[in-house]
Amino acid sequence: MSDLIEGYLGKTVERKKSRVPAKLDYIQSATGLFLGLFMWGHMLFVSSILVSKDFMYTITKFFEASFIFDGGEPIIVSAIVLFVFIVFIVHAAMGMRKLPSNFKQYQVIKAHADSMGHEDTKLWFIQAFTGFAMFFLGSVHLYIMMTNADTIGPYGSADRVWSAWMWPLYILLLLAVEFHGTIGLYRLAVKWGWFDGSDPKATRKKLKMYKKALTWFFLILGFATLAAYMKIGYEHKQAGKVGERYTPTAQIMMDYNINSGRVA
Numbered sequence: 410m411s412d413l414i415e416g417y418l419g420k421t422v423e424r425k426k427s428r429v430p431a432k433l434d435y436i437q438s439a440t441g442l443f444l445g446l447f448m449w450g451h452m453l454f455v456s457s458i459l460v461s462k463d464f465m466y467t468i469t470k471f472f473e474a475s476f477i478f479d480g481g482e483p484i485i486v487s488a489i490v491l492f493v494f495i496v497f498i499v500h501a502a503m504g505m506r507k508l509p510s511n512f513k514q515y516q517v518i519k520a521h522a523d524s525m526g527h528e529d530t531k532l533w534f535i536q537a538f539t540g541f542a543m544f545f546l547g548s549v550h551l552y553i554m555m556t557n558a559d560t561i562g563p564y565g566s567a568d569r570v571w572s573a574w575m576w577p578l579y580i581l582l583l584l585a586v587e588f589h590g591t592i593g594l595y596r597l598a599v600k601w602g603w604f605d606g607s608d609p610k611a612t613r614k615k616l617k618m619y620k621k622a623l624t625w626f627f628l629i630l631g632f633a634t635l636a637a638y639m640k641i642g643y644e645h646k647q648a649g650k651v652g653e654r655y656t657p658t659a660q661i662m663m664d665y666n667i668n669s670g671r672v673a
């Protein structure tokens with residue numbers, strides 16, 4: 410009965426408002442924080458291709474727990490992706506509450522933001538727009554990673570980027586996630602006053618500088634990484650070897666030594 414009254418009037422019989430919105434905000438921040446930090450790791454791991462194909466192969470096998478299972482188990486990566494996908498969906502569901510849902514709402518927010526001329530309010534628009542774009546772009550990527558974890562590797566990933574036409578999607582997703590993630594982490598720090606210190610105004614200036622530096626760093630790293638996969642994928646296609654898996658140098662050496670009778 411009390412739920413019914415609150416449902417109609419927006420207040421309980423004791424004239425209290427629900428605490429649920431505050432809890433939902435908390436869930437949004439926690440999932441945003443997780444995803445924001447996860448993406449730093451993600452970008453570093455994926456960029457291992459810039460060091461060498463062997464290095465990227467080693468990282469991939471590490472996530473497949475090849476130190477426990479001989480040759481690695483891609484299902485472990487699928488399980489990790491499933492977990493990240495669930496966090497992503499929960500975060501997106503919480504984010505939906507903040508998006509303007511009709512033109513009138515959009516007009517009110519826009520007029521308010523324009524009249525204030527406040528940079529942080531403008532940042533919010535970028536977050537809403539990039540968040541919306543990721544509903545589609547992020548879901549495509551996560552689903553493919555979850556169901557094709559066994560293809561992750563220097564050649565498998567490069568073939569996907571080039572021959573399976575993922576590069577246009579990755580360009581958009583990279584832009585969306587980098588702006589969204591760093592703005593989000595900045596907003597989190599400001600919202601919860603994590604680094605306020607004795608002079609919050611000076612701290613905010615510093616945080617803005619870090620935000621800018623991090624955005625540039627991850628965008629440059631991300632585009633360099635994408636270019637590397639595109640180049641490898643292009644060459645792999647020219648060589649007519651799309652679909653072929655990468656064999657690490659150590660394995661080639663071992664096979665060579667065995668075949669030439671150097672190792673019994």
Ligand code: HEM
Nearest residue numbers: 437438441442444445501504507540541543544590593594
């Ligand atoms: C479908 C995908 C997504 C949607 C719809 C979405 C939506 C949103 C929205 C609307 C906000 C602003 C919340 C507010 O103003 O209080 C937000 C915050 C945030 N998002 Fe996302 N987001 C998505 C994916 C991601 C991803 C992949 C990351 C990881 C980089 C991320 C990281 C963050 C962070 C760190 C915050 C700040 C949390 C806060 O202000 O409480 N989001 N998200």
Ligand code: HEM
Nearest residue numbers: 455489490493547554561566569579582583586631634635
């Ligand atoms: C556990 C979850 C994830 C795994 C295992 C994963 C794995 C990968 C892999 C292996 C690549 C290389 C290209 C390929 O094989 O197709 C890649 C690229 C990429 N991923 Fe993910 N990913 C995950 C989650 C995410 C999320 C949540 C986002 C953003 C919403 C994202 C954004 C990107 C982008 C933008 C690229 C392009 C690479 C670049 O430009 O540096 N990934 N990912």
